[in-house]
Amino acid sequence: ETGVTQSPTHLIKTRGQQVTLRCSSQSGHNTVSWYQQALGQGPQFIFQYYREEENGRGNFPPRFSGLQFPNYSSELNVNALELDDSALYLCASSSQGGSEAFFGQGTRLTVV
Amino acid sequence: AQSVTQLDSQVPVFEEAPVELRCNYSSSVSVYLFWYVQYPNQGLQLLLKYLSGSTLVKGINGFEAEFNKSQTSFHLRKPSVHISDTAEYFCAGRGSNDYKLSFGAGTTVTVRA
Numbered sequence: 001e002t003g004v005t006q007s008p009t010h011l012i013k014t015r016g017q018q019v020t021l022r023c024s025s026q027s028g029h030n031t032v033s034w035y036q037q038a039l040g041q042g043p044q045f046i047f048q049y050y051r052e053e054e055n056g057r058g059n060f061p062p063r064f065s066g067l068q069f070p071n072y073s074s075e076l077n078v079n080a081l082e083l084d085d086s087a088l089y090l091c092a093s094s095s096q097g098g099s100e101a102f103f104g105q106g107t108r109l110t111v112v
Numbered sequence: 113a114q115s116v117t118q119l120d121s122q123v124p125v126f127e128e129a130p131v132e133l134r135c136n137y138s139s140s141v142s143v144y145l146f147w148y149v150q151y152p153n154q155g156l157q158l159l160l161k162y163l164s165g166s167t168l169v170k171g172i173n174g175f176e177a178e179f180n181k182s183q184t185s186f187h188l189r190k191p192s193v194h195i196s197d198t199a200e201y202f203c204a205g206r207g208s209n210d211y212k213l214s215f216g217a218g219t220t221v222t223v224r225a
Contacts, residue, residue, distance in 0.1 A: 004155075006155075033212065033213075035215075040218075041217055041218070042202055042204075042216050042218050043202070043213075043215045044215070045212040045213065045214070048211050048212065055211060056211045056212055090156065092213075099144055099161065099163050100146075100161060101213065102158075103148075103155040103156040103157070104155050105154055105155040106154070106155045108153075
């Protein structure tokens with residue numbers, strides 16, 4: 001059974017650019033959630049995808065968008081990057097109705 | 113909406129001593145509570161969870177937590193820590209019908225020899 005995998009592990013972008021982060025969910029999981037963890041803080045919920053549809057959204061602007069594919073993998077896209085977008089982005093997968101979320105290793109995004 | 117507060121930002125502790133990390137939650141509905149550990153440059157690993165039933169929950173690596181509804185607390189404990197327990201610990205919660213986890217700000221545990 002493979003766990004949640006994210007790519008890339010690190011990347012550096014310039015302010016104003018766009019970025020795409022990727023997540024492969026754990027085998028058997030159909031729900032993917034994305035979280036942003038700024039340095040020294042707890043993770044903050046961005047949104048969740050279930051059956052290729054956005055299932056809930058946190059307090060993030062529309063330039064944060066996502067996709068879920070038929071194999072349940074997911075992408076997080078961020079447009080018009082700002083310096084404050086620098087953070088660890090965590091993906092978590094779960095089964096719909098399941099109690100537990102399993103997290104990937106995260107992608108460390110640095111915006112300069 | 114569910115909110116979670118971790119009362120200690122940093123906890124230094126000597127090896128083989130006990131440790132307690134405090135977490136309070138606020139919710140008027142049935143709540144699920146979790147403790148996660150994060151090692152440097154890694155993701156989150158689940159230590160234990162409370163869904164219902166027994167208020168004393170045992171997790172991995174010798175950790176346990178007690179759900180206290182009257183005090184709206186879910187404190188994490190370990191009777192004897194190791195150097196390898198040095199990490200960031202996060203308390204998280206969600207309503208039983210909710211889809212998102214709300215996390216506390218984290219507690220940094222530093223174990224010294």
